[in-house]
Amino acid sequence: MTNPLDFTGKRVVVIGGSSGIGNGMAQEFRKAGADVLVTGTRPDSGDYLEAEDSDFTSLSYAQLDLNDRDAAEGLAAKLGPVDIVIQSQGTVRYSRGEFQREGWDAVVDVNLNSVMDVARAFHPKLTEADGSMIVISSVAGFKANIGNPAYSASKAGAVSLVKTLGAAWARDGIRVNGIAPGLVPTKLTTVTTDHPERLEGALSQIPLRRLGTAEDMAGAAMFLASPLASYMTGQTLVVDGGLTLS
Structure with missing residues (x-):
């Protein structure tokens, strides 16, 4: 019987796979036999090894700055067939920075606008492959997140975009789904995970x-x-872990 979780022969692209959740996902797909390309904003994967807890074993790497609204199309054009695209890019501004226009725009551009940019860029390849796209959002998209209006709104937008693209692109053979993680230790959550009292409360x-x-x-x-x-x-x-149950 064929193992449905064997991804041998599949090409997976993990946007934002240079660190955190995206990097962990990339490694698990690689272990399951996939050919995996990860992207990050730095020129070379080696730039992450000291600053981030990242693992690039047997992964390919490409620099991708999604602040350039045309960059995703440029990357897609350079690649061959792609079966699965995982969008794990994300950013946040603390100290009420998202209440300011600059902070709001910066977070929405990465967490929402770039999601559509990547989806648009890889749509033709996923159509050819009857492929799958997975968007990583957050439980913040389902509730108020005091102090981070752009983060919450952009993640809620990503959840809605998954619904809309799932309906719109089904006719093209593309399945679009998402994951809303709870509290996972990453560079974006150190404001909680690196402070014992906050962590205990969480x-x-x-x-x-x-x-x-x-x-x-x-x-x-x-x-x-x-x-x-x-x-x-x-x-x-x-x-x-049940965080949103109460």
Whole structure:
């Protein structure tokens, strides 16, 4: 019997796969046999090895700055066939920076505008492959996130975009789904995870009483990209240890 989670022969592109959740997902797909390309903003993957807890073993790397609205099309044009695109790019501004126009624009550009830019750029390749796209949003897209209006609004927008593209692109053979992680240790969440009192308070709100991991998110992504989820599109899976249950 064929293993539905065997991705041998599949080409996976992980946008924002140079660190954090995206990097963890990239490694799990690689272990499952896929040929995986990750992108990051720095010129070379080696630039991440000291500053980030990243693993580039057997991964390909491409620099991609999504502040350039045409960059995703340029990357897609250079690549051959692509079966799966995972969008894991993201940013946040703390200290109420998102209430200012500059902070708002910067966060929305990365967390929402670039998601559509990437989707548009890879649409032809995913059509050819009857492929799958997975958008990583956040549980912040389902609730108020005091202090971060752009982050919450952009993640809510990403959840809505998954629904719309899932419906619009089904006719092209493309399945579009998403994952909304809860609290996972990344460079964006150190404001909580690196402060014991804040972390203790956060864990008290999570029924499973632990942080999420990149591997937790990768398991959901592999399911969504596999034949096991062949009748799913437009859905965002909440993977949060029960955080949003109360």
